[in-house]
Amino acid sequence: MKNYENLDIEIKDGVYWLTLNRPEARNALDASMLNEIDQAIDEAEQEENVKVIIIQGAGDKSFAAGADIKQLNARKPLEALVPGMQGLYNKIENCKKVTVAAVSGYALGGGCELALACDIRIAAKNAKFGLPELNLGIIPGAGGTQRLSRIIGKGRALDMILTGKIIDGEEAERIGLATYYTSEKELAAKAEAVAAEISKKGPVAIQLAKFAVHKGYDIDEGTAMWIEKLSQAVAFGTEDKKEGTSAFIEKRKATFKNR
Numbered sequence: 001m002k003n004y005e006n007l008d009i010e011i012k013d014g015v016y017w018l019t020l021n022r023p024e025a026r027n028a029l030d031a032s033m034l035n036e037i038d039q040a041i042d043e044a045e046q047e048e049n050v051k052v053i054i055i056q057g058a059g060d061k062s063f064a065a066g067a068d069i070k071q072l073n074a075r076k077p078l079e080a081l082v083p084g085m086q087g088l089y090n091k092i093e094n095c096k097k098v099t100v101a102a103v104s105g106y107a108l109g110g111g112c113e114l115a116l117a118c119d120i121r122i123a124a125k126n127a128k129f130g131l132p133e134l135n136l137g138i139i140p141g142a143g144g145t146q147r148l149s150r151i152i153g154k155g156r157a158l159d160m161i162l163t164g165k166i167i168d169g170e171e172a173e174r175i176g177l178a179t180y181y182t183s184e185k186e187l188a189a190k191a192e193a194v195a196a197e198i199s200k201k202g203p204v205a206i207q208l209a210k211f212a213v214h215k216g217y218d219i220d221e222g223t224a225m226w227i228e229k230l231s232q233a234v235a236f237g238t239e240d241k242k243e244g245t246s247a248f249i250e251k252r253k254a255t256f257k258n259r
């Protein structure tokens with residue numbers, strides 16, 4: 001495993017724990033931290049035993065307070081065209097491992113968008129989700145305008161984006177922004193439990209199911225159904241399918257082998 005300046009990494013029970021660790025700046029995502037997250041995602045993808053990546057912030061004050069505003073202040077218009085944060089979050093969404101954001105404290109701007117790019121969001125009671133970019137004279141630019149509306153609906157997304165309002169963990173769960181809501185104390189345990197449940201499944205099926213949902217979401221239903229069918233055909237050709245169905249019939253636990 002690499003050594004990172006602003007990330008803490010731990011691999012435990014098939015989970016790659018990626019902790020954003022720049023608490024003095026509320027884990028604001030500067031260029032070097034984004035670069036490290038990029039490398040860490042590559043590293044997690046290559047770890048065969050890892051099925052789930054859990055992203056969290058160090059301490060319970062902040063998941064991530066967004067892009068580094070000091071760096072944004074100096075950025076020129078055409079520099080905003082590079083893949084940057086949006087490209088990284090697309091990479092996270094397209095990552096073959098399941099991604100879980102465990103959010104305690106601030107998840108603002110690019111921090112909220114990072115959570116939105118994950119497959120599952122678990123919010124602690126003290127979570128504070130918001131897209132306050134308009135206060136800075138810019139707009140959410142790392143997937144926020146698109147992912148938020150797809151997750152919570154266009155009306156609520158427009159309200160959050162245009163007012164810049166910040167919602168807590170309970171509200172986030174109520175409107176579907178967060179998948180689960182828990183106490184701060186239970187956050188890591190809840191994330192671990194969700195990861196453990198996912199990890200019982202076969203990696204090929206996990207990947208196919210994840211992509212069928214993500215890739216099918218933005219296209220017409222007929223084509224999306226075809227993607228589902230083709231993905232299922234791939235799953236039917238795996239040893240894991242033989243193992244999963246045999247285990248059920250033989251009343252035993254399945255041991256999946258990723259092939």
Ligand code: CO8
Pocket residue numbers: 024025026028029065066067068069070079080081084085086106108109110111132133136139140141142
């Ligand atoms: N960037 C840089 N530094 C930050 C950031 C940030 N986003 N957030 C906090 N910090 C720093 C503060 O400057 C401060 O540093 P210092 O001690 O040197 O003064 C330190 O962290 C602690 O911050 P506060 O004293 O403000 O701590 P509080 O606990 O009082 O408040 C808040 C915490 C509410 C999180 C507050 O710091 C805040 O409002 N931060 C800004 C939140 C924000 O507006 N985020 C959106 C940023 S824009 C964005 O994410 C765009 C993404 C898309 C970009 C696409 C580009 C192409």
